Amino acid sequence: MMAGTGKENLINQLKGAKESGGLKKYVSFLALAIFALLVGCGTFFTVGAGVVGVTFNTITGSTAAFSQGTYFKIPFVESVVKFDVKTQREDIKADSASKDLQKVHVHVVINYHLDYKKVNDLYVKVGRDFVEKIIHPAVNESVKASTAQFPVEEIIVKRESVKEMIENVLKERLAKYHIILESINLVNISFDEEFNKVVEQKQIEEQKIKTAEYRKKQAEQNKLTAILEAEAEAKKQDLLRQTISKDTIMMKWIEKWNGQLPTYMMGENAMIMVPGKGK
Numbered sequence: 001m002m003a004g005t006g007k008e009n010l011i012n013q014l015k016g017a018k019e020s021g022g023l024k025k026y027v028s029f030l031a032l033a034i035f036a037l038l039v040g041c042g043t044f045f046t047v048g049a050g051v052v053g054v055t056f057n058t059i060t061g062s063t064a065a066f067s068q069g070t071y072f073k074i075p076f077v078e079s080v081v082k083f084d085v086k087t088q089r090e091d092i093k094a095d096s097a098s099k100d101l102q103k104v105h106v107h108v109v110i111n112y113h114l115d116y117k118k119v120n121d122l123y124v125k126v127g128r129d130f131v132e133k134i135i136h137p138a139v140n141e142s143v144k145a146s147t148a149q150f151p152v153e154e155i156i157v158k159r160e161s162v163k164e165m166i167e168n169v170l171k172e173r174l175a176k177y178h179i180i181l182e183s184i185n186l187v188n189i190s191f192d193e194e195f196n197k198v199v200e201q202k203q204i205e206e207q208k209i210k211t212a213e214y215r216k217k218q219a220e221q222n223k224l225t226a227i228l229e230a231e232a233e234a235k236k237q238d239l240l241r242q243t244i245s246k247d248t249i250m251m252k253w254i255e256k257w258n259g260q261l262p263t264y265m266m267g268e269n270a271m272i273m274v275p276g277k278g279k
Contacts (some may be wrong), residue, residue: 046070050086052119055079063120081123085116087182090135094143098152102195106143107187108166110135118178126177134177142170155189162186 046069047053053066055078073080089111096104112135114122126133146165147155155162163186171181 043072043075044070045073045080047082050084052083052085052114052116054081054083054120054123056081056123063124065117065120067116081128083114083119083123083128085114085119087111087113090131090139091187092136092139094140096140096144096147098147098150098155100151102152103192104147104152104155105188105190106147107189108139108143109185109187110139110170111182111184112174113180113182115178115180122178130177130179134179135174138170138173142166142173145169152191152195159186159189162189 045053047066049068051068053071055064055066055071055073057063057074057078059077089109092108092110094106094108096106098104122130143166146162146169149165150158150162163184166186167181167184170184174181
């Protein structure tokens with residue numbers, strides 16, 4: 001019995017060793033396949049249209065920029081960061097002050113794009129969050145520097161000049177980081193409520209003054225017109241007095257006569273008196 005049991009144990013041990021070896025081979029093959037898959041997937045990268053891929057070497061610290069296409073990279077050593085180089089839009093609300101220290105609120109919309117040849121330099125200097133680190137602060141500083149050159153009452157009147165100044169300052173600031181400004185639009189310029197009331201009241205007073213001046217000019221015009229009409233009538237009457245004569249009166253009288261003699265209380269046989277020439 002003991003001899004039989006020992007033989008069975010030996011067979012079981014050999015069988016277990018065989019199964020254990022097979023399992024190890026399976027695990028090794030699976031690990032190798034996973035590693036190969038990871039290496040294969042990490043060896044190539046693709047860059048789409050309107051995008052620039054920037055590779056960063058963790059050993060040397062070097063970078064390179066790649067436009068549209070498929071490229072090779074060193075697995076586990078080089079990483080890829082992609083930047084959109086198409087036209088981008090940013091809405092920014094900036095608070096500033098005028099030359100006379102009145103608060104000014106400006107809503108700015110800008111269109112920009114990244115210089116695709118210098119994207120890797122932007123990545124090294126700033127990183128991917130360049131909008132928050134560079135663009136927003138640059139817009140705020142440009143607005144402050146520009147509105148400070150104008151009194152508050154001129155900011156609306158000279159809106160185009162304010163816009164041009166902001167655009168020039170902002171373009172220069174962004175160019176340092178290879179960000180190209182395409183256009184800028186001042187969507188809205190507003191002031192504090194108290195100042196708005198002052199401006200509104202001033203406009204009302206100015207309108208009253210303009211209305212009063214208009215009425216004054218209108219009255220002066222009416223007066224001048226009346227004087228001219230009176231003078232014209234006087235000249236007309238004077239001209240008539242100079243040209244009229246008794247013959248003229250007689251002719252006018254005859255022209256208006258209907259051929260019938262007037263009837264008087266003295267009777268129908270009474271003589272009618274006709275104006276005649278004086279001696």
